[in-house]
Amino acid sequence: MAGVKIYGKPISTCTARVLLCLEEVGAEYQLVSINMPSGEHKGPAHLARNPFGQIPALEDGDLVLFESRAISKYVLRKYKESGTDLLKEGNLAESAMVEVWLEAESQQYNPAISPIVWQSLIVPKMYGGTPDQAIIDSSLEKLKKVLEVYEARLSKSKYLAGNFFSLADLSHFPFTRYLMITPYASVFESYPHVKAWWEDITSRPAFKKVSAGMLDS
Amino acid sequence: MASVTVYGTPLSPAVSRVLACLFEKDVDFKLAPVDMAKGQHKSPDFLKLQPFGQVPAFQDELTTVFESRAICKYICNNYPEKGNQTLMGGRDGDLLAQTSVDQWLEAEGQSFNPPSSALVFQLAFAPMFGFKQDPAAIEQNEAKLANVLDVYDRRLGESKFLAGDDFTLADLAHLPNGHILVSKNEDLFMSRKNVGRWWEEISARPAWKKVVEMQNAPQG
Numbered sequence: 001m002a003g004v005k006i007y008g009k010p011i012s013t014c015t016a017r018v019l020l021c022l023e024e025v026g027a028e029y030q031l032v033s034i035n036m037p038s039g040e041h042k043g044p045a046h047l048a049r050n051p052f053g054q055i056p057a058l059e060d061g062d063l064v065l066f067e068s069r070a071i072s073k074y075v076l077r078k079y080k081e082s083g084t085d086l087l088k089e090g091n092l093a094e095s096a097m098v099e100v101w102l103e104a105e106s107q108q109y110n111p112a113i114s115p116i117v118w119q120s121l122i123v124p125k126m127y128g129g130t131p132d133q134a135i136i137d138s139s140l141e142k143l144k145k146v147l148e149v150y151e152a153r154l155s156k157s158k159y160l161a162g163n164f165f166s167l168a169d170l171s172h173f174p175f176t177r178y179l180m181i182t183p184y185a186s187v188f189e190s191y192p193h194v195k196a197w198w199e200d201i202t203s204r205p206a207f208k209k210v211s212a213g214m215l216d217s
Numbered sequence: 218m219a220s221v222t223v224y225g226t227p228l229s230p231a232v233s234r235v236l237a238c239l240f241e242k243d244v245d246f247k248l249a250p251v252d253m254a255k256g257q258h259k260s261p262d263f264l265k266l267q268p269f270g271q272v273p274a275f276q277d278e279l280t281t282v283f284e285s286r287a288i289c290k291y292i293c294n295n296y297p298e299k300g301n302q303t304l305m306g307g308r309d310g311d312l313l314a315q316t317s318v319d320q321w322l323e324a325e326g327q328s329f330n331p332p333s334s335a336l337v338f339q340l341a342f343a344p345m346f347g348f349k350q351d352p353a354a355i356e357q358n359e360a361k362l363a364n365v366l367d368v369y370d371r372r373l374g375e376s377k378f379l380a381g382d383d384f385t386l387a388d389l390a391h392l393p394n395g396h397i398l399v400s401k402n403e404d405l406f407m408s409r410k411n412v413g414r415w416w417e418e419i420s421a422r423p424a425w426k427k428v429v430e431m432q433n434a435p436q437g
Contacts, residue, residue, distance in 0.1 A: 051371065052324070063316075065320055067323035069323050070319040074316045096290075099284075099286075099287035103287040106326055106327070152268060
């Protein structure tokens with residue numbers, strides 16, 4: 001099967017989400033770098049792939065896709081013969097739980113964690129700006145409330161959607177990986193089951209490989 | 218007899234998203250009210266259904282589901298023979314059609330939802346519950362939403378609905394916030410030719426009209 005092309009950067013959180021899926025299924029792919037500082041993502045060539053001017057985008061023959069969680073599902077379905085089933089679409093109850101916790105990542109976890117990463121890491125490092133501590137502090141409070149729910153869930157269930165690793169768990173990786181290199185990593189210490197879950201999923205070979213392409217400080 | 222229960226009030230945008238899907242799919246359901254004013258959504262019983270303490274929650278014979286977009290997908294998957302057959306992009310597991318729905322549903326969830334929800338809060342819920350409006354938040358979110366709607370306008374100039382030729386979950390997901398925003402400032406949508414055309418079509422669907430009737434009925 002011919003490989004897919006991903007337009008993005010390995011240090012980008014949303015690109016990393018897609019790369020993780022490709023690594024989990026063992027797919028061949030080509031990563032085409034998009035030069036963000038020069039504004040390439042807002043130029044006509046990239047806007048034709050992603051009309052919101054964001055990364056990543058996927059090209060597979062004539063198919064062009066954007067939105068990392070949608071691209072992730074496409075990759076996982078395309079390569080489902082690989083033996084790695086992170087969607088459980090053959091089982092109604094299990095696939096429902098994958099969708100639930102993927103939406104929880106999307107609508108509860110991500111809005112709480114991404115401003116912390118953005119302000120404390122991306123703003124100073126990529127833009128030379130000053131972190132907005134008020135945003136970080138209010139986001140931390142939101143994140144703690146979310147982590148309380150996750151702690152309760154992961155006390156009863158090995159992974160978020162059930163006793164199986166799924167796209168729902170995977171989707172949490174990129175921003176959490178970056179939280180761990182900020183001063184706010186210690187927030188996870190108060191949630192032992194969440195911490196254990198994090199250590200488990202980050203021990204996967206796919207995670208180690210994608211993590212190596214991301215920022216270390 | 219309905220084995221499906223939806224917990225929440227039709228006035229909640231997320232609840233109304235699920236109701237729209239149930240009506241599209243002709244799936245009978247019972248609506249179980251959740252008294253948010255009395256804090257019922259934070260009660261231990263309700264937290265068993267929805268651990269974040271939010272509405273909606275959904276229960277049928279097979280399972281309990283939360284997060285409105287996940288509930289909508291579950292309804293489509295668990296009741297495939299009923300009602301609208303193309304909400305998830307067509308029949309027979311057409312991967313490309315399903316992927317297009319996923320993409321535009323993500324666009325709704327990641328790009329349309331944040332600014333539109335902020336505006337819905339400022340323009341509708343803040344006055345309703347006696348909170349002070351924040352003009353800066355209104356201005357910022359209107360600007361963000363305008364950029365999103367510009368992208369939509371180009372897309373809807375090439376495609377009848379967001380994901381393709383058929384009305385799908387990707388369009389449906391926009392109905393709750395769209396409905397409130399258009400009632401407060403119809404210019405946002407209607408000044409854009411293709412968005413306006415699309416909005417008139419999707420909001421005229423009988424399933425959505427039933428949801429609006431439920432919203433307008435006296436809430437008991």
